Amino acid sequence: MVVIQLQILENIAYVVLEETSLASTAWLTTWHIIFLVDMMCCGAVFLPIFWSISSLEEASKTKGKAARTLEKLTFFRRFYMVIVTYMYFTRCIVLVVGMGDYQFEWVTNASAEGANLAFYVFLFYNFKPIKRNPYLVIDEEEENDASQLLETHRW
Numbered sequence: 001m002v003v004i005q006l007q008i009l010e011n012i013a014y015v016v017l018e019e020t021s022l023a024s025t026a027w028l029t030t031w032h033i034i035f036l037v038d039m040m041c042c043g044a045v046f047l048p049i050f051w052s053i054s055s056l057e058e059a060s061k062t063k064g065k066a067a068r069t070l071e072k073l074t075f076f077r078r079f080y081m082v083i084v085t086y087m088y089f090t091r092c093i094v095l096v097v098g099m100g101d102y103q104f105e106w107v108t109n110a111s112a113e114g115a116n117l118a119f120y121v122f123l124f125y126n127f128k129p130i131k132r133n134p135y136l137v138i139d140e141e142e143e144n145d146a147s148q149l150l151e152t153h154r155w
Contacts, residue, residue, distance in 0.1 A: 003044040010037045035095075042087045049080050079126070086119045 014034050020027065056073040090112055098108040 003041050006037065007041045010034055010041065014038075035091075038091060042091060045087075046080075046084065049076065049083065052076055053080060075126075082119065082122055086115060089115050 053076050094108055094112045
């Protein structure tokens with residue numbers, strides 16, 4: 001939860017920094033700090049996804065739910081690769097392209113917005129609401145565990 005709040009603050013600071021003059025004191029240092037915080041937040045976003053992939057790999061080795069777990073694992077691997085590609089493209093490659101001539105600043109903006117569009121289309125397509133979404137199915141064992149937990153711990 002802290003990562004999301006830190007990213008919001010970092011994005012606000014980035015917008016404020018973009019509106020200030022390049023000649024202001026410590027502009028470059030502040031920009032580097034914001035970039036470093038952004039990279040740390042990206043890494044913090046990757047950790048839970050990596051842990052989910054690791055736990056799914058372990059679960060796929062057990063008996064019973066191997067096919068469903070393997071399906072989830074392949075989905076999470078694809079999802080992880082898309083997130084990594086998106087993060088590095090929008091954070092690093094767009095930054096390097098933006099260091100070029102100011103006349104080509106539109107290329108930087110167009111590539112960043114194109115990456116955003118592609119990422120959001122991917123997310124919306126994969127998580128669209130459908131009747132029997134295989135990624136949101138709760139099996140009987142998980143349902144029984146949740147109902148037992150609710151019965152033992154009256155909220």
